[in-house]
Amino acid sequence: MARRALITGITGQDGSYLAEHLLAEGYEVWGLVRGQSNPRVARLPKDIHLVRGDLLDQGSLISAVERVRPDEVYNLGAISFVPMSWEQAELTAEVTGMGVLRMLEAIRVCSSRGGEIRFYQASSSEMFGQVRETPQTEVTPFHPRSPYGVAKAYGHFLTQNYRESYGMYAVSGILFNHESPRRGAEFVTRKVSLGVARIKLGLATELRLGNLEARRDWGFAGDYVRAMHLMLQVGKPEDYVIGTGRTQSVRELVEAAFTAADLDWERHVIADQSLHRPAEVDLLCADPKKARTQLGWEPTVPFEELVAMMVESDLRLLSEGGDPQDSSWP
Ligand code: G4F
Secondary structure, rough: OOOEEEEEEEOHHHHHHHHHHHHHOOOEEEEEEOOOOOHHHHHHOOOOOEEEEOOOOHHHHHHHHHHHHOOOEEOOOOOOOOOOOOOOOOHHHHHHHHHHHHHHHHHHHOOOOOOOOOOEEEEHHHHOOOOOOOOOOOOOOOOOOOHHHHHHHHHHHHHHHHHHOOOEEEEEEOOOOOOOOOOOOOHHHHHHHHHHHHHOOOOOOOOEEEOOOEEEEEOHHHHHHHHHHHHOOOOOOOOOEEEEOOOOEHHHHHHHHHHOOOOOHOOOOEEOHHHHOOOOOOOOOOOOOHHHHHHOOOOOHHHHHHHHHHHHHHHHHHHOOOOOOOOOOO
């Protein structure tokens, strides 16, 4: 019988790559959705099963887990855009933090009636925040700098706690920034690749950005979902840092993207102080040694190739009149 996976956040970038990966691995894939009126839900491929549920609603999660009886649950659902977490701090705590508690409880209740359900929590490098050491590993202390980072830290520790308290197979992947042509248009990599494409096609002349000096460890989302799956296949449940081990500034990202389209970034980019965050994460850089040695996981797409891939994809999308707000599923 096919193994069954339940994914929250299936309409997003990571959900789409993970679902495709699990389908290719022979899984029966289920997506937890709040309703079917969302156009993104309507566009999900037909071989994905849907079950209703909401990370804000404990009862709905118990019913969903009860109905699907998954072997594996991947909790990717979250309010994931960091600036929004200052504007909607309470909602962020409810969805991104308390949502983890509700899903763990649903799994605990349902698996007490028999059958192991393995749980993957999407933890984030934002938890490191004002970093205590570089590169960051599984044991680097957290100092989150946004309500989002704080909510993710809660979900992370809770996953650890349910593993220790109840002996559950519950793990967190501490994922560093991961990008692709399916990335939401509000995140900086996609904002830049779309901006470059618009300028190249004569649809815009300038691109306004916030802090150009922040540094991130950017990898390809398609690689990172393989790591999520691998974490649930090993004998012992443990947490893993997933990243490339390289760090670049937003300025270097901008240079690479404009160069990929044969443009001079300094003629188009405007640094806008109003786009800076109340508290910034200045530097993130992963040490993915544990994932490499224990999971055999490696990133396959270098930074420059990733940026060029995104620019090329957005040039194609805009030339064909596509909607950049709606590209998580191809
Ligand atoms: O692309 P970003 O918005 O991603 P951020 O905040 O690092 O968070 C992403 O990665 C996390 C993993 O570490 C995830 F947990 C999280 O859900 C999300 O996927 O911003 C990256 C950097 C920041 O330092 C920001 O200040 O880019 C800087 N930046 C400069 N100008 C900008 C802009 N970010 C955005 N979104 N828009 C700008 O105009």
